[in-house]
Amino acid sequence: MLYVVIIFLCLSILLYVILGGADFGAGILEIVTPSSMRDKFRDTTYKTIGPIWEANHMWLIISIVILFVGFPSIYTMLSVHLHIPLALMLIGIIGRGTAFVFRHYDAYQDEMQKVYNLIFTYSSFITPLFLGLTFGAAVGGEIDPEANSFLGAYIQPWLNLFSIAVGLFTVAICGFLAAVFLVGEARKEEVQRLIIRKAKLFMVLTFVAGGLVFFASIIDEVPLVDLILTEWFTVGVLFLATAAMILLWFKLGRGDRKLDRFLGGFVVSAILLAFGYHYYPDIIIVKSGENLSLFNSAAPEKAISSLAWALMIGSLFILPALYYLLYSFQKPKLVE
Amino acid sequence: MDDLFAARSQMALSLGFHIIFACIGMVMPFFMATSHYKYLKTKDTVYMDLTKAWSKGVAIFFATGAVSGTMLSFELGLLWPEFMLHAGPIFGMPFSLEGTAFFIEAIALGFFLYGWGRFNPWFHWFTGVIVGLSGLASGILVVAANGWMNSPSGFDYVNGEFLNIDPIAAMFNEAWFTQALHMTLAAFVATGFAVAGIHAYLLMKGENKAFHQKAFTIALIFGAVAAVLQPISGDISAKDIAVRQPAKLAAMEAHYHTEEAADLIIGGIPDEEAKEVNYAIKIPGALSFLAHGDFDAEVIGLDQFPEEHHPPVTVTHFAFQIMVGLGMILVGLSLLYFFSLWKKKNWLAQPWFLWLFALATPLGFIAVEAGWTVTEVGRQPWIIYEIMLTKDAVTPMPGISYSFYIFTAIYLSLTAIVGFLLVRQIKAVSQKPTLTPSTSSDS
Ligand code: HDD
Ligand code: HEM
Ligand code: HEM
Numbered sequence: 001m002l003y004v005v006i007i008f009l010c011l012s013i014l015l016y017v018i019l020g021g022a023d024f025g026a027g028i029l030e031i032v033t034p035s036s037m038r039d040k041f042r043d044t045t046y047k048t049i050g051p052i053w054e055a056n057h058m059w060l061i062i063s064i065v066i067l068f069v070g071f072p073s074i075y076t077m078l079s080v081h082l083h084i085p086l087a088l089m090l091i092g093i094i095g096r097g098t099a100f101v102f103r104h105y106d107a108y109q110d111e112m113q114k115v116y117n118l119i120f121t122y123s124s125f126i127t128p129l130f131l132g133l134t135f136g137a138a139v140g141g142e143i144d145p146e147a148n149s150f151l152g153a154y155i156q157p158w159l160n161l162f163s164i165a166v167g168l169f170t171v172a173i174c175g176f177l178a179a180v181f182l183v184g185e186a187r188k189e190e191v192q193r194l195i196i197r198k199a200k201l202f203m204v205l206t207f208v209a210g211g212l213v214f215f216a217s218i219i220d221e222v223p224l225v226d227l228i229l230t231e232w233f234t235v236g237v238l239f240l241a242t243a244a245m246i247l248l249w250f251k252l253g254r255g256d257r258k259l260d261r262f263l264g265g266f267v268v269s270a271i272l273l274a275f276g277y278h279y280y281p282d283i284i285i286v287k288s289g290e291n292l293s294l295f296n297s298a299a300p301e302k303a304i305s306s307l308a309w310a311l312m313i314g315s316l317f318i319l320p321a322l323y324y325l326l327y328s329f330q331k332p333k334l335v336e
Numbered sequence: 337m338d339d340l341f342a343a344r345s346q347m348a349l350s351l352g353f354h355i356i357f358a359c360i361g362m363v364m365p366f367f368m369a370t371s372h373y374k375y376l377k378t379k380d381t382v383y384m385d386l387t388k389a390w391s392k393g394v395a396i397f398f399a400t401g402a403v404s405g406t407m408l409s410f411e412l413g414l415l416w417p418e419f420m421l422h423a424g425p426i427f428g429m430p431f432s433l434e435g436t437a438f439f440i441e442a443i444a445l446g447f448f449l450y451g452w453g454r455f456n457p458w459f460h461w462f463t464g465v466i467v468g469l470s471g472l473a474s475g476i477l478v479v480a481a482n483g484w485m486n487s488p489s490g491f492d493y494v495n496g497e498f499l500n501i502d503p504i505a506a507m508f509n510e511a512w513f514t515q516a517l518h519m520t521l522a523a524f525v526a527t528g529f530a531v532a533g534i535h536a537y538l539l540m541k542g543e544n545k546a547f548h549q550k551a552f553t554i555a556l557i558f559g560a561v562a563a564v565l566q567p568i569s570g571d572i573s574a575k576d577i578a579v580r581q582p583a584k585l586a587a588m589e590a591h592y593h594t595e596e597a598a599d600l601i602i603g604g605i606p607d608e609e610a611k612e613v614n615y616a617i618k619i620p621g622a623l624s625f626l627a628h629g630d631f632d633a634e635v636i637g638l639d640q641f642p643e644e645h646h647p648p649v650t651v652t653h654f655a656f657q658i659m660v661g662l663g664m665i666l667v668g669l670s671l672l673y674f675f676s677l678w679k680k681k682n683w684l685a686q687p688w689f690l691w692l693f694a695l696a697t698p699l700g701f702i703a704v705e706a707g708w709t710v711t712e713v714g715r716q717p718w719i720i721y722e723i724m725l726t727k728d729a730v731t732p733m734p735g736i737s738y739s740f741y742i743f744t745a746i747y748l749s750l751t752a753i754v755g756f757l758l759v760r761q762i763k764a765v766s767q768k769p770t771l772t773p774s775t776s777s778d779s
Contacts, residue, residue, distance in 0.1 A: 057402060058442055062435045064409045068420055069428030076421045079413030083733050086414060090407050091746065097403035098750060101396050102757060154733055299425035299501075306503040307432050314436030321443045328447075328454060 001301070004308040006294055008315075009066045010276065016059035018177060018268055021170075023056055025178025027096065027124020028171060029198050030117070037194055038117075044186045044195075057097070069307050073297040074283050081143045081157045082134050089130035095123030125171060132170025136163035136213075139279055140222055144287035165216035169209040173268055176202035180248070180264030184257035199252055203245055227278065234274045241270035342737040343415040343730050348712070349740075350404065350411055352705055353747050357401030359704060361441075362475045362520075363527035363558070364394045365468030370554050372461050382546050390551075392761065394467070395449055398441075400754060405438075415736070419719050419729035422498050426491050427484040429503035430477035437477065441470035475523060476516040483511035486711065487580050488720050514576045515711070518569045521562045522707060525666060526700030528559015533697025534762065540690040549684050556693070559700070560670035566663055571626065578627035581721060582636040583645065584714035587652040589623055590616075591637045598623040598635040603657060606649045611638070613653075647716045655709035662703040669696055 026045040033041050068075040079086060096119075103116035137143065137158035147153035157163075179199035186192040217224035228234045248263040279285075284292040298304060337345075368390040375383035409431075413420050444466035451460050484490070490506025492499045532555040535548040577585045585591070589601055592611040600623040604616025621631035628635070638646050669692065676683045683689035719726040730736075 057406070058435070058439045061406055061409060061438065064406075065428070065431045065435050068409075068413060068424040069432055070425070072421045072424035075413050075424065076417035079410070079420075080417050080731060080733060083414050083731065086410055087739060087742075090410055091742075093406055094403050094746060094750070097399055097406075098753070101399040102753060150734065299428075302501050303425035303428060303503055306429055310429065310432035310436070314433070314439070317436060318439045318443070321440065325443050325446050329450065 001305040001308040002295070002298055004312065005066060005070045005298075005304055006281075008308075008311045009063060009070070009294075012059045012062040012066065014269060014272055016056070016063060017170075017173075017272060018265055019056040020059060021128065021174040021268070022177040022181045024096070024124045024128045025174035025176070025202075026182070027121045028128075028175040029178050029182075029195075029202075030121045031125065032175075032198065032201070033194065037191070040188060040191050041194065044182060044191055066307065066311070070299050070304055071283070071292075071294065071297045072299055074292050077143065077145070077284055077292060078134065078138060081145075081153060082137055083154060085130045085133050085137065085158045085163075089127055089134065092123040092125075092127030092130060095119045096127055099123065124174075128170045128174045129167040131167075133158055133163045133167035135170070136166025138283060139275075139285050140166075140220065141285040142220075142287060143284060146288050160220055161216040162213070162220040162222050165209065165212040169206070169213050172202055172205040172209040173271070176206050177264055177268060180252070180260055183252060183260055196252055200249065203249060206245070224278075228274075231278060234278050237270050237274040237277070241267045241274070244270070337737040337740070339734060339736040340727050340730050342740040344726065346736065346740040346743055347411065347415055348709075349744060349747055350408055351708065351712075353751070354401065354404040354408055355704060355708060356701060357397050357404055358475060358478075359523040359526050359701070360397040360530075361394070361401045362468070362471040362523045364390060364397065364531070365464060365471060366558065367527075367531065367554050368394055369461065369464040369468060370558075371550070372464055374550075374554075376457055376461060382550060386547060386551055386554075389761075391449060391464075393758075395445065396754070396757065396761075398445055400750070402438075402442075414739075415731055416719065416729045417731050419724060422724070423485075423720060426488075426498060426501050426503060426506045427481045429507040430480045434474045434477040437470045437474040441467055441474065444470065472520060475519060479516045479519045480507050480509070480512040482711070483515045484509045485719065486515070486584075486715055486721050487511035488723050493723055510580055511576070514569070514573045518566070518573050518707075521566050521569055522700070522704050524558050524562035525566055526559075526704045528555050528557075528562065529666060529669075529693075529700040530697050531555035532559060533694050536690040536693035537697070538762065539684065540687060540694060552684065552693075556673055559666075560673050563663070563666040563670040563700075567660075567667060570660070570663065574626055575629070578635070581715070583638065583641050583647060584652070584710075585627060586636060586638045586641075587647040587649045587714050588656040588710055589635075590649050590653040591623065591635060592649075593639050594634065594637040596624065596634045597621045597632050598627075598637075600626060604653075606653050608649055645717060647714050652710055652714045655706040655713065659703045659706040659710060662699045662706070666696065666699060666703070669693065 030038060030041065030045075064075070067078075099116045099120035103113055103120060137160075140157070140160060140162045142160055142163075143157040144152055147156075176199065179195055179202055182195050183192070183199060186195055214225055216222075228238070244263045244267050248260065248267070251263070252260055281294040282291045283294060283297070286292070290296065299307075368387055371383050371390060372387040374380070375387060444463045447455070447463035448460065448467060451463065454460075455463075484506050487510040488506075489509040490502040490504070532552050535552040535555065539545065539548045539552065574585065574588075577588075590604065590606040590613045591598060591601070592613075597620065599618040599620050601613055602617040602619070604613040606613050624633040624635050625631045627633065638649070672692075675681075676689070715721055717725050717727065719729045
């Protein structure tokens with residue numbers, strides 16, 4: 001049963017990074033879009049992420065619930081030592097969620113829109129930054145349960161080069177995902193061209209940020225490079241991700257929208273898979289003491305099995321409905 | 337501000353904020369679906385306009401509710417790690433089921449909001465009903481989790497360890513049913529009166545009569561029926577607490593000394609030093625009757641508990657008085673409305689009648705906040721009743737007061753923006769005469 005829970009946890013994190021990431025990315029792309037194009041660009045984003053954006057958010061909640069029910073010591077360790085970045089991420093989530101609705105539902109389209117846009121775009125940047133930073137900090141090895149200074153316990157675990165690099169990498173991935181998902185949604189030629197340009201920009205940024213992560217891991221002495229280089233699986237998967245990205249560079253927007261999306265999703269899943277495989281089953285690498293893994297921090301058997309049942313029964317309801325939702329909005333309207 | 341107090345205040349603020357969105361998210365979909373049903377039956381386009389106007393409200397509140405709920409699921413750990421470390425696996429069952437309920441709610445809302453003209457009208461209507469049902473289900477589930485904090489069960493507590501965990505037994509703890517019943521009714525009361533109040537105010541200003549009269553009627557019928565049932569459910573809760581958490585009951589009633597044929601105290605100012613209540617109205621024997629159904633029964637007072645385990649009496653007592661007082665006012669208003677329906681009087685054209693309901697707009701929500709204050713403050717100093725103290729659960733991180741200030745500022749500005757949006761929404765609705773279904777299908 002523990003494996004069922006672990007599979008659900010991995011899946012919901014993956015889906016959150018991909019679907020939620022594309023959502024955040026839409027806001028990030030807005031920052032780098034010239035103001036003359038912003039309105040047209042925004043039009044495209046609404047059409048694409050409108051119907052399902054709320055559902056994307058659920059994956060985060062599911063992951064958190066799985067963590068606190070199934071792996072309570074991981075959840076509490078993260079929330080104690082990474083309190084500050086998590087709180088900043090929360091502020092980003094609040095800003096983004098509310099600004100999106102506000103700008104969509106305000107009865108008047110006036111000056112207030114500017115305020116909403118500002119909040120929306122910047123919180124779309126902050127949230128994945130701190131989300132990635134949290135991932136980085138969890139495996140960065142700076143969390144120290146025995147620290148007794150404020151700096152050592154609550155600041156150093158996340159305020160380091162490696163975590164920040166992972167944060168920036170996450171931001172780049174989000175922008176990349178959004179651009180790839182949006183290609184083909186644009187009705188206007190110029191928007192389409194803009195999006196393709198942005199997609200390429202973010203591919204480059206993803207590479208640069210990825211390099212930064214490795215570079216930072218060397219400086220911060222996070223044993224990432226040497227371990228990855230000795231694991232053929234990790235190397236293979238990262239290689240495939242790179243190949244897919246190069247393919248995407250040439251294929252993007254040239255025809256098959258499904259292929260574009262598939263490749264985009266594949267790149268990100270492969271990156272997550274590589275790192276997941278590399279660290280599995282550890283989730284938190286600590287400075288002193290025993291690392292927290294999915295096994296040594298799992299809740300008692302009864303809690304795990306009822307969690308697994310709840311998740312399985314839940315997905316029996318959710319997946320068909322979600323599929324039908326996505327399917328119906330691909331079709332044209334019955335009556336216009 | 338010390339860290340424990342800051343953490344408690346931040347938790348209270350976030351929950352107090354979330355509960356407003358939660359109530360509206362649970363109840364508004366039912367108003368929306370009723371109006372939609374009326375449209376499908378009568379083809380009266382006013383009902384269509386109303387459905388659309390309300391569905392926008394639902395979308396705004398859903399998203400804000402989701403955001404504030406996401407906050408909470410992090411805050412439980414950020415503020416109370418020691419609590420979550422032990423409680424997570426035990427009271428997690430309702431949260432894991434709640435995930436499903438939220439998901440279904442979000443999906444159904446996607447269908448409803450973006451589905452105009454895409455589906456069979458009755459299927460479309462049904463997705464609206466699903467939004468409401470799954471919202472209700474999630475409300476009931478979280479309340480079951482809160483019930484577990486009041487009435488812990490589903491584990492053995494041996495030498496500070498939580499053994500033999502049974503999440504199902506924890507979910508069906510002794511408090512879940514009374515609390516869930518009372519909370520569900522409260523959501524209907526609060527939202528019903530708030531929505532009806534806003535439409536009463538707009539009627540008074542003479543705008544778009546056909547629209548606002550229909551809106552008022554739908555909202556108030558839900559609210560008024562629930563308001564009449566509320567005291568009955570509250571009485572069940574009180575009897576339950578008398579057995580389950582006598583210290584909470586004693587704090588609610590400012591009942592310091594154990595006695596038989598205990599007096600019910602109305603109003604009054606508790607003196608926590610002298611352990612007595614000044615300036616109160618006393619009804620002989622009534623507390624014994626309310627708590628145990630017998631005018632001579634013994635009611636346990638705070639003297640049965642060590643001083644350091646007393647909940648804050650003044651806050652709990654005042655909150656309880658406010659809740660019950662408002663509850664009675666709302667029952668009165670409901671009966672008045674039923675009277676007008678029975679006598680077929682058209683008081684919706686009478687300014688005094690509209691004023692009365694416009695003034696009652698916030699009362700239900702004030703009662704909800706007061707009720708939660710009773711439940712949560714009345715449980716103090718325990719976070720898990722008689723198992724874990726709140727002060728032992730708080731995060732070791734210092735400086736929580738800064739976090740509290742920042743989040744207070746955020747919540748205040750969000751409240752201001754939501755209020756501002758609502759005012760604009762209402763203005764827009766009353767300025768446009770009537771939308772036809774086809775021109776407004778772009779939403
Ligand atoms: C519209 C709101 C509203 C109204 C009019 C009332 N209540 Fe209430 N009350 C609530 C809203 C509420 C609540 C916010 O929903 C609470 C908090 C926790 C809960 O389960 O319900 C609550 C809690 C609560 C509790 C504590 C439950 C516990 O800790 O387990 C008691 C004893 C009562 N109520 C009793 C009453 C009585 C005797 C009322 C008579 C009129 C009454 N309530 C009206
Ligand atoms: C008694 C108190 C509570 C009630 C009645 C309640 C009820 C609800 C309801 C009905 C919703 C749906 C919001 C909507 O439709 O607008 C919601 C959202 C949410 N609540 Fe609460 N809730 C309560 C407390 C909590 C607590 C303590 C947590 C945290 C652990 C929490 C977590 C959430 C989350 C994560 C969401 C967002 C899910 C979504 O997007 O719909 N809630 N709550
Ligand atoms: C949404 C309705 C709710 C409101 C308005 C509410 C209100 C409050 C208040 C006022 C406090 C502070 C009490 C004090 O420290 O004196 C508090 C504390 C707390 N509540 Fe609730 N509560 C609600 C529902 C819940 C639910 C559903 C849960 C969990 C499942 C929960 C968990 C907590 C926790 C963990 C604390 C902090 C520890 C404590 O003070 O005991 N609350 N809440």
